[in-house]
Amino acid sequence: MTDCIFCKILDGGIPADIVYEDGHCLAFRDINPKAPVHLLVIPRKHIESLDGLGAEDKELISHMMLTIPRIAKQQGLVEGYRTIANTGKGGGQEVFHLHFHILGGGELHPM
Ligand code: 5GP
Numbered sequence: 001m002t003d004c005i006f007c008k009i010l011d012g013g014i015p016a017d018i019v020y021e022d023g024h025c026l027a028f029r030d031i032n033p034k035a036p037v038h039l040l041v042i043p044r045k046h047i048e049s050l051d052g053l054g055a056e057d058k059e060l061i062s063h064m065m066l067t068i069p070r071i072a073k074q075q076g077l078v079e080g081y082r083t084i085a086n087t088g089k090g091g092g093q094e095v096f097h098l099h100f101h102i103l104g105g106g107e108l109h110p111m
């Protein structure tokens with residue numbers, strides 16, 4: 001049994017507010033939102049972070065990058081949104097299953 005929270009969301013062991021899913025990825029609302037809309041987009045394949053991607057994941061990662069704008073628009077983020085991937089402890093990553101944050105729907109702090 002995996003200890004990965006996001007794998008548990010993928011297999012239904014932990015409930016989540018899922019807003020999008022397809023054969024490669026899943027998007028759900030962050031449990032502790034930092035913006036009016038705060039989604040997490042994860043691959044179905046367990047990959048720890050961007051650092052864990054291999055050449056074999058090219059199609060998967062490009063699919064995710066093409067899908068993020070569609071999910072954002074579906075969720076009403078027509079004026080724009082922020083996409084973040086925290087990588088490793090030094091990058092502030094807390095859940096070690098690759099995920100892209102989508103944030104929007106209000107004022108965001110400049111970066
Ligand atoms: P990280 O810091 O790893 O980039 O972000 C992990 C995110 O996952 C955090 O924003 C946190 O609120 C969210 N999160 C952690 N556990 C859960 C959970 O069980 N369900 C949901 N929906 N989000 C979670």
Ligand code: ZN
Binds near residue numbers: 008
């Ligand atoms: Zn996982």
